[in-house]
Amino acid sequence: MATSAVTAARSEPPGPRPRTGRNVELALVLAAVAIAVFGYIEVGLNIDDRVPPDAVEYGAALGVLALLAHGVIRWKAKYADPLPLPIAVLLNGIGLVVIYRLDRTTPHSSAAPTQLLWSTLGVALCIAVILLLRDHRLLQRYAYSGALVALVLLVVPIFFPAVYGSRIWITVGPFSIQPGEFAKILLVIFFAAYLAAHRDALALTGRRIWRFTLPPGRVLGPVLLVWVAFIGVLVLETDLGMSLLYFGIFVVMLYVATARISWIAIGLVLAAAGVVVVGWLSPHVHSRVDQWLHPLASVAAGQGANQIAQSLFAFAWGGLLGAGLGLGHSALIGFAAKSDFILATIGEELGLVGLVALLLLYLLLISRGFRTGIALRDPFGRLLAIGLATVIGLQVFVVAGGVLALIPLTGATLPFIAQGGSSVVTNWIIVALLVRMSDLARRPAPPELSQEVAL
């Protein structure tokens, strides 16, 4: 394994230098920063008729962060996939622009500076992960302890006051973190490690009932237990979005590891049962489902528009091309406009065109994750990369599906874009892991090492 640029250069095989994609990455990163700065300027022009005075500082801050990350990748992971970093920079930049834009309609609470601070921390951690984690397989060793830490993290908010009906925040002074966001990485690592170790047993042994092969409890037990613990805590905290996300990750990763369709069937049955039970027990969930099925019922009842209706109004107003940054009225959505509902602002001001472009960015990021997973050779790495990509995909679906009234609203943050420090930091770490793993996946195998890997 090459551990520095010098040794990597030395160990390169003779012949044409393999393409690293670093220059592509640099160009894309600069383009991403430029797009974000243009967006920032457009907000200023549309709302105040002038270029925001701090546009240069803002652009410089984003640019320095992005170039630092790029430099570190160039230095320590030169074969890494060139796409994840620019996509993350662009998404994060768009998020900052939209939050800044929403700040302008809520003069009493300004969230963009804090978000920039968290983004900086996120990039810093991303850099740290790339620098410190030479090989993702190291994570396999800490999978169990990681899961334990995750569970503890998840339980702690129970001792903190509920915010908007959910106990999912740890509040320290002016800062609040949402451990559920961090915990999902640790959980994916745990799943990947456990499933990589036990996939044969899970897939091959067990009792056969009709057309389904049920796995032996001895093998399934521990992982099921961990998963039930997580979901249980999340349901207790009424973090519906995260519950749904954790559930989806588990089913998808189990299927990817074992190729057993029965997992999906069992998963869907469990999901249906869970939804019915939770919907029956919790008035919170019940009302969410009602609002999803009849978003305009409150209007007909003369009680005005509920949040889902307001969100739909915002999307509709945006139409095909959008009202233009700063020219929409998504502030009408009220609370959570900058976090859970931020996609509505994007839909209103950038239109269907902007929204689809955003979805394509996510799709591209996700697909690069899957690509990395498939290209890797070790089952742990493969499951980890696929799991992380799935996390992003499911989270985008859960959040966007909720505000678009495709599924009941559960509440979670749109990766990189929504206001929320924990979310931004977590997603930067996911990008770091993908970058690190893709470096390994894309690295041309030196002849003298290929045998070692095969062993």
Place this chain on the structure above:
Amino acid sequence: MARRSSGRGNGPQGLPGISTTGRRAGLFCLVLIILLAAQATRIQVFQAKGYDHNPANQRLTIQRYSQPRGNILVGDTPITGSTATGGRYNYKRTYTAGQQYAAVTGYSSQIYGNTQLEGTEDGILSGTDSRLDGWVVWNEIARKQNPGGDVYTTINAAAQQAAMQGLGNQKGAVAAIEPSTGRILALASTPSYDPSTFAGASNADQSAWTKLQADSDQPMLNRALRQTYPPGSTFKVVTAAAALANGVVTDINAPTSTPYPYVLPGTTTTLVNDSSACDQPNIDLDTAMTLSCNSVMGNLGVQTGLDKMTSMAENFGFNDPKLDIPVRAARSNFDTQMNQSQVALSSIGQFDTAATPLVMAMVAAGVANNGTVMYPQLVDKLAKSDGSTVQLMKPRTYKQAMSPAVAGQVQQLMTDVVQNGTGRNARIAGATVGGKTGTAQHGVDNSGTPYAWFISWAKPAGSSDVPPVAVAVVIADSNATDVTGGQLAAPIAKSVMQAVLGGKG
């Protein structure tokens, strides 16, 4: 392990490997994203209109008030304006002389909506009318909202001023029309109100509105357009026209076969006259009009017959439920099912006969315009904010009520009323004036203060042109002791006509 998991079918026991299942999971994520895009398309393209127009969606309203509203003009002078308030609903309506023009403009209020011209021309004024669009595609792309257009009225400022001053603090209304075109020159109603006071959304606006609503004098009622009154003797113009047009009378100076006293057909009730000079048989039409003899005119109405009376009344705008100028006028009524005694009473403007001042102005204007009744119109021109014309008013014929010859005879009758009869208060030096007074009884046993009416037209003396102005005045409630059309209403009509004639000279 690497060997087994590196390809399809290389999973445990021949099951697909991670490459395959991973691809499938990736495909699953792709499907999720496609579902999102499909749902977004559904909302943002196919259902967008419905959501935009949902009553709970404030966006259209916010957009409406995000720019100044176009103006309503009299001549080339705006009688409205807009002022920025800085709220979510930014621009609110102002009025330069709200009281004076309230019956013309109606109101535009952020809370209470838009009425009358502000309502019927709202699309132009607010900029949403598609006729204001430039290059549609570009507007769509640039999200450009058309600035509000302007509405030029047909109102003559001097005539409106004279009407409002004449009405003063009495309860009443004036409608004045240019007979040859149907252009409405004055539309006044008193007591009036200032629409500026509740144009915004503040508490002050709301309390101003509440106070106006609670006012028993109904200042917000447009008496010229939206209120009908029994027209009394002014309706005799219609009866005379019907009698002449249908050959019941051929010579206005020839005796009619009217008995005295005249007993209403099928009853024992005598139709009494206000003037004792009428109390003799066989009075000719000209004298009957000049003195406003009920017995003669009631008898002529019966002789003309219900159908022909109805048809003549409808020629002038009676029974038209959709008389839009473009603000809709209340339906003026002439019953179509009556016995003969009721026809007699209706022929002198009593029984169920009821008319808006607008329709009575149409009666005077139709006679003045040689029998052709023009459609009354309040809007002269619609224009974009840059001044270019969107639509120009074209005179439209409403009905050909009678032949020019018959119209000439009725003109003679009306001229005689002003020259020698009950309408002497409307005489104008240097002008030929025709008119007809009316003093309509109403209330239980006629206990209410009578409605004082006057309808007339005027032209410079010796002119053979169509008179430039016809006017109807009604005073619904006055403190005067001698309530008659000639006393109360004629002087107001005179000053309105003078204002127009003076403007012409």
